[in-house]
Amino acid sequence: MTIAIHGIGVGRSIAIGRAVVIVPSSAEVEHYFIEPAEVEDEIARVLRARDSAMQDAQLMLATLPKDAPSELPALLDVHMMLLQDEEIFSGVRYWIADRLYNAGWALSNQFERLARQFDEMEDPYLRERKADLEQVIERVISRLHVQQSQLESRQAAVRQSGDAQKSLSDDLEQDAPLVLTAHDLSPADMLHFRQSVFKGFVTDVGGKNSHTAIVARSMGIPAVVGARSASHLVHDDDWIVIDGDAGVILVNPPQMVIDEYRFRQRQDALDRSRLDRLLHTPAVTLDGQKVELLANIELPEDTQAALAAGAAGVGLFRRSEEHTSELQSH
Amino acid sequence: MIQQTITISNKLGLHARASAKLSKLAASFPCEVWLARGSRRINAKSIMGVMMLAAGLDAQVVLETSGEQEQEAMQAIADLFADKFGEGE
Numbered sequence A: 001m002t003i004a005i006h007g008i009g010v011g012r013s014i015a016i017g018r019a020v021v022i023v024p025s026s027a028e029v030e031h032y033f034i035e036p037a038e039v040e041d042e043i044a045r046v047l048r049a050r051d052s053a054m055q056d057a058q059l060m061l062a063t064l065p066k067d068a069p070s071e072l073p074a075l076l077d078v079h080m081m082l083l084q085d086e087e088i089f090s091g092v093r094y095w096i097a098d099r100l101y102n103a104g105w106a107l108s109n110q111f112e113r114l115a116r117q118f119d120e121m122e123d124p125y126l127r128e129r130k131a132d133l134e135q136v137i138e139r140v141i142s143r144l145h146v147q148q149s150q151l152e153s154r155q156a157a158v159r160q161s162g163d164a165q166k167s168l169s170d171d172l173e174q175d176a177p178l179v180l181t182a183h184d185l186s187p188a189d190m191l192h193f194r195q196s197v198f199k200g201f202v203t204d205v206g207g208k209n210s211h212t213a214i215v216a217r218s219m220g221i222p223a224v225v226g227a228r229s230a231s232h233l234v235h236d237d238d239w240i241v242i243d244g245d246a247g248v249i250l251v252n253p254p255q256m257v258i259d260e261y262r263f264r265q266r267q268d269a270l271d272r273s274r275l276d277r278l279l280h281t282p283a284v285t286l287d288g289q290k291v292e293l294l295a296n297i298e299l300p301e302d303t304q305a306a307l308a309a310g311a312a313g314v315g316l317f318r319r320s321e322e323h324t325s326e327l328q329s330h
Numbered sequence B: 001m002i003q004q005t006i007t008i009s010n011k012l013g014l015h016a017r018a019s020a021k022l023s024k025l026a027a028s029f030p031c032e033v034w035l036a037r038g039s040r041r042i043n044a045k046s047i048m049g050v051m052m053l054a055a056g057l058d059a060q061v062v063l064e065t066s067g068e069q070e071q072e073a074m075q076a077i078a079d080l081f082a083d084k085f086g087e088g089e
Helices: A036-062 A071-083 A086-097 A103-119 A124-128 A130-160 A162-173 A187-193 A211-219 A255-276 A302-308 A321-328 B016-027 B047-052 B070-082
Strands: A003-006 A008-010 A014-022 A178-182 A198-203 A223-225 A239-243 A248-251 A294-297 A313-317 B002-007 B032-037 B040-043 B060-066
Touching (some): A014 A103, A014 A198, A036 A086, A036 A103, A036 A130, A071 A130, A103 A130, A124 A130, A178 A239, A198 A211, A198 A239, A223 A239, A294 A302, B016 B047
Parallel strands (some): A198 A223
Antiparallel strands (some): A239 A248
16 A cells, blocks of 8 residues: 655655664664674674663562562563563564664664554553563663663764775665655764665654754755654555655555656756756856855765865855764864 | 464453463473464464464464474463463453
């Protein structure tokens, strides 16, 4: 079934690709891609966090007061079984090994997958068990954060190495292009994804000048922001068409529609290459008045794109807090 | 491989605590233990899988054991269902 979701379009172009969904409940979890060489370490991190959460639960069970309600040990027992559940952790392993998601992202993504199935259950009692799963996953994620401080320096190094992103795009290039769908993207997320493989962005919230919109524009890729419940309606691996011009995304459209958009994509590319020929034409008004064409940039690296577009200089250099602190640390 | 169809007879069905008992018992046997309901087939050693079956009172599930001690596993698990998971209702 095709779904059309309307929002605010960013960029004139079109993106077609498979969806990677960042779920709403995981807004406080960091999202970034790891290097293929880091997969084993990342899985080990999850297992260490899991073992640590397990110890907590065992300690809690051992020190329960005598007058504790009898449901409590039973509930802790269920939690401990969930912590050791193969179904859950083989999924987490998949997101890390095959998709190169970092540990927190893999955990929250796996939770959301299972939570969706709980939501569909008719039995209200079983449906409520989603909360147990959520608590268990959150425990593991919070344990991850404890480990995090030791890893902070290494991650910072990874984030700044363009090599990681390059090898990732090499890996994924053979597959379908990817588009990112999220409730909202934090400035930190946008920094991580800035040089990444995504060909388009969709967010539930945000306006013309949200972080997502600004960064998407600076990357020259289309986005639809303010698409309300897109992150709920879109599932991982759905085919998505992002029409930045119309501000519409199409979820799992028929092949005919995809072909039509591919045609428009080619037309756009053709139009752009025609415009490129005007690149070095002097900027002069009809009556011979010279004007200076300046480009607004987001990061110092954007100057390259600005120069390539024939800009005579920089107009606005927009810096957000995040960028400023990142820049100052160098 | 052996199979048996079981009708769930306890009031709450395969809720969390019953799922815990079932998956623990299944995990204590060396053979594979599968549980199917409709088109869904899950590993009965996984509490997550068992809960995901969302099998309530009067639901029909197919129990399948395969490998070492499949007979014993089948018997023990069928008994647990028949015993209404020790809940008495």
